[in-house]
Structures are given as C-alpha cells and as structure tokens.
Amino acid sequence: MTPLDFLRRYEFDDRGMRGGYYPSAPLEVEEGDRVGVVLMNHGGPETLDDVEPFLYNLLMDPALLDLPVGGYLRRWVCRALAWYRADAVKDDYELIGGGSPLTRLTQEQAQDLETHLNDHFGDPTGIDFRTYAAMRYWHPFSEEAAAQMEADGVDQVVLLPLYPQYAMSTSGSSLAYWHALDEADEIPSWPTTSVVEYAANPKYVQALSERIDEGLQRFARNRREDVQLLFSAHGIPMRDRNRREDPYCCLVHTTVEEVMNHRGRDRPYHTAFQSKIGLTRWLTPTTPDKLNDLAQDGADAILVVPVTFVTDHVETSYDLDIRVREQAEAAGITHYEVTSGLNTHPLFIEALGEAAVAQLELPVDVDQLRIGGDGLSQDYPLRPLEERPLYTPDQHETRCPHCDGNPKARRWTEEDGSDQRPVQTEPEERVASESSQSPAASS
Numbered sequence: 001m002t003p004l005d006f007l008r009r010y011e012f013d014d015r016g017m018r019g020g021y022y023p024s025a026p027l028e029v030e031e032g033d034r035v036g037v038v039l040m041n042h043g044g045p046e047t048l049d050d051v052e053p054f055l056y057n058l059l060m061d062p063a064l065l066d067l068p069v070g071g072y073l074r075r076w077v078c079r080a081l082a083w084y085r086a087d088a089v090k091d092d093y094e095l096i097g098g099g100s101p102l103t104r105l106t107q108e109q110a111q112d113l114e115t116h117l118n119d120h121f122g123d124p125t126g127i128d129f130r131t132y133a134a135m136r137y138w139h140p141f142s143e144e145a146a147a148q149m150e151a152d153g154v155d156q157v158v159l160l161p162l163y164p165q166y167a168m169s170t171s172g173s174s175l176a177y178w179h180a181l182d183e184a185d186e187i188p189s190w191p192t193t194s195v196v197e198y199a200a201n202p203k204y205v206q207a208l209s210e211r212i213d214e215g216l217q218r219f220a221r222n223r224r225e226d227v228q229l230l231f232s233a234h235g236i237p238m239r240d241r242n243r244r245e246d247p248y249c250c251l252v253h254t255t256v257e258e259v260m261n262h263r264g265r266d267r268p269y270h271t272a273f274q275s276k277i278g279l280t281r282w283l284t285p286t287t288p289d290k291l292n293d294l295a296q297d298g299a300d301a302i303l304v305v306p307v308t309f310v311t312d313h314v315e316t317s318y319d320l321d322i323r324v325r326e327q328a329e330a331a332g333i334t335h336y337e338v339t340s341g342l343n344t345h346p347l348f349i350e351a352l353g354e355a356a357v358a359q360l361e362l363p364v365d366v367d368q369l370r371i372g373g374d375g376l377s378q379d380y381p382l383r384p385l386e387e388r389p390l391y392t393p394d395q396h397e398t399r400c401p402h403c404d405g406n407p408k409a410r411r412w413t414e415e416d417g418s419d420q421r422p423v424q425t426e427p428e429e430r431v432a433s434e435s436s437q438s439p440a441a442s443s
Contacts, residue, residue, distance in 0.1 A: 045100055
C-alpha cells in the first residue's frame with residue numbers, strides 16, 4: 001500500500017484515539033498453534049540514500065501530520081519537503097554512523113523476545129511463538145512482516161507496538177496501517193488482538209530505573225548526589241491532546257511517576273518533550289526550554305532519560321546526545337549525560353513478553369508458568385488490558401498539566417503500593433511555553 005493509498009483510506013475516528021482497530025480481548029490458543037507477535041515501530045533509514053524516501057513516507061502519514069492538503073497535492077508537498085530536509089537530516093545520521101540503528105535493534109529485541117516466549121510459555125504448552133518486526137516508514141514494512149507470517153503458517157496474531165505510551169501518531173498509526181492492509185486484502189486476516197499500552201508495567205519501569213543507575217555512574221562520584229533527572233518524551237501536537245483527548249501525555253506522566261516511586265523519589269526530576277514537527281503547537285515544556293530553566297535555577301548536573309524511546313536512534317543518539325548537549329552546555333549545565341535506550345535489557349524483554357501473553361488464553365494458567373509453579377515469585381497476575389483497572393486520581397500525585405486529572409493508564413499490580421507512596425516534594429511544573437525546535441527525523 002502506497003502512502004497515498006493509505007492517505008485516502010485513513011479517517012480520524014475514536015479508534016485512532018483509543019487503539020480500537022483490533023480488540024484488546026484475549027485470544028484463545030491451543031497446543032500446536034503458532035502465534036505471531038508483531039513488534040511495531042517507526043523504522044529508520046539504514047543508509048544515507050534511504051533518508052529522503054523515509055522522510056517522504058513519514059510526512060505523508062495523516063495520523064502523524066494533519067496537513068491542510070490531501071491527495072496528489074499532499075504527495076507533491078511531501079516530496080518537496082522530504083527533498084528540502086534530506087541533506088540536513090543526512091548530516092545528523094552521518095554523526096551517528098551513517099544510518100539509523102533502530103531496525104537492527106528492533107530485530108534484536110524480536111529475537112530475544114521470541115526466545116523468552118518459547119522458553120517460558122511455548123515449550124510448556126506446545127505453542128510456537130514467532131516474532132516479527134513491522135516498521136511504519138521503512139523496511140521491513142508491515143506487508144513484509146505479514147508475508148513472512150503467512151509463509152510461517154501463523155494461526156493467531158498479537159500486535160505489540162514498541163511504544164509503551166499509546167499515541168494516535170505512533171501506536172495508532174501503526175495499528176491503523178495494519179488494519180488498512182487487512183481491509184484492502186493486501187495481507188491475510190488472522191484472529192488478532194492488540195496491546196494498546198503498557199506504560200506502568202513493573203518490569204518496564206524497573207528497566208528504566210536500572211538505565212538511570214547506569215547513567216548516574218557516568219558522573220563523578222562527588223557530583224552524583226547533585227544530579228537531577230530530566231525525562232524526555234517524544235511530543236505530540238496539542239491539538240491531539242486538547243481536541244481529540246489523546247491519552248499519551250497522561251501515560252508519559254504515569255511512567256515517570258512509577259519510575260520515581262520505584263526509586264523512592266531519590267532526587268529532583270522533571271518531564272519535557274522533544275522532536276517537534278511542523279508549525280503547530282506541541283506539548284510543552286520542550287526539552288531545551290526545560291534545560292534552560294534548570295540552568296537558570298542553578299542546576300549544572302543533569303541526566304536525561306529518553307522515557308518513551310525503547311531503542312537508541314537519531315532522536316537519542318543525535319538530538320539528545322549531540323544537539324541538545326551543546327545547548328545545555330551553552331546554558332551552563334557542565335555535567336550532562338543521556339541514558340542509553342532499553343534495547344535488549346532483559347527486564348524490558350520480559351515486560352514485552354508479559355504484555356503479549358496477557359492477551360492470550362493459554363491451555364494452562366499463565367501465572368503458574370511465570371512463577372515456576374511455586375506461587376510466590378510474582379506479586380501481580382497477568383490480565384488482559386481490558387480487565388485491568390485504570391488508575392484513580394488519588395493514586396497519582398504527579399499531575400499532567402495538559403490533562404483533566406483523570407489518569408488514562410492501566411494498573412498492572414493489584415494495589416500498586418498507592419497507600420504507601422512517599423509524599424512528592426517537588427511537583428511537576430506547569431510550563432506553557434511555545435516550542436521553537438526545528439523539525440527532525442523520527443528514527
């Protein structure tokens with residue numbers, strides 16, 4: 001399906017805001033079945049020659065950019081914009097090795113997840129798990145993943161976006177594209193379930209916390225106590241948050257709060273957004289703006305945590321580690337570091353496994369497989385997304401400045417320790433500055 005074909009098929013509706021293109025109810029699987037788990041991500045140009053067509057595919061996505069033109073006119077505009085931006089973006093990729101590592105890292109995640117699923121859930125039940133990478137804007141596209149799944153004889157499908165926090169422009173776009181291929185009969189139609197979000201999965205949270213611990217080791221021992229954390233998330237247009245009630249912003253703040261709860265709120269922390277595309281207003285504060293504010297307040301040791309990015313790619317390796325580093329140092333932040341991506345962190349792979357298996361009805365009790373039959377080693381059961389309760393306002397001490405106060409994230413644990421959470425000493429700032437970042441590539 002060409003970008004123009006998808007543009008003509010795409011219609012904004014509630015499915016895009018809630019991830020409702022496929023049910024989140026569990027699929028029943030039996031011994032001998034083959035389950036395909038599809039890891040969805042943006043993808044990225046692997047060579048400099050790939051940059052311009054990658055940018056064109058990205059700019060043509062109506063779920064990402066709501067341009068006031070359509071059809072052939074939009075195709076012409078996007079081709080012109082891709083050509084105009086290509087040289088500058090190529091320079092960015094040259095500085096991180098000549099291409100995006102995102103596809104390679106996603107495939108490594110898929111390989112590790114397949115091994116984990118078969119070792120822990122497949123072998124004891126006679127179910128064969130296969131994992132596939134399906135990229136939105138570059139190879140391997142969803143069509144390529146589906147073709148391999150058909151050749152492998154897949155029986156059921158779990159769509160698992162590599163975006164822990166759901167947004168219409170990320171997970172929503174990938175799910176909408178898969179659904180469009182399905183409706184157009186360009187891929188086989190399988191019994192399918194989808195994972196909408198896993199923003200508060202305890203193992204995902206712990207993996208992020210461990211990356212923070214690793215990042216703190218990069219500071220001199222006598223400076224570590226002074227380090228403040230800046231969680232940097234990919235932004236979305238304010239239009240999606242305000243007019244369309246995109247849950248993304250709330251999910252980001254949920255993840256940040258869960259990470260800091262896990263750490264016992266051991267140091268000051270802040271949340272900001274990056275990677276603005278286009279001229280419309282996006283979520284604020286921007287990462288550079290927040291760094292400037294922190295510098296003016298006297299902070300000079302900052303560890304940036306790319307909270308919504310699960311692999312290293314241009315938005316972390318170039319945007320945060322090179323471009324924003326220069327801005328931070330110019331502002332007076334003399335000690336600046338960026339945590340590495342989760343990549344194949346074992347706990348993150350386990351989190352992906354939990355997100356996928358929770359959407360399946362296996363022939364045996366899935367929790368007994370997780371805990372080895374002893375009934376003691378896990379403190380939360382796996383349940384399908386639609387059966388998990390939402391957080392309540394009293395369970396969130398951090399308030400998203402753009403939300404209505406009602407959390408949108410699903411709880412994984414029974415109580416989530418909400419009655420034992422320490423008092424927050426530094427509330428999140430409600431900054432409403434306008435973004436001034438220039439467009440950047442997204443992989």
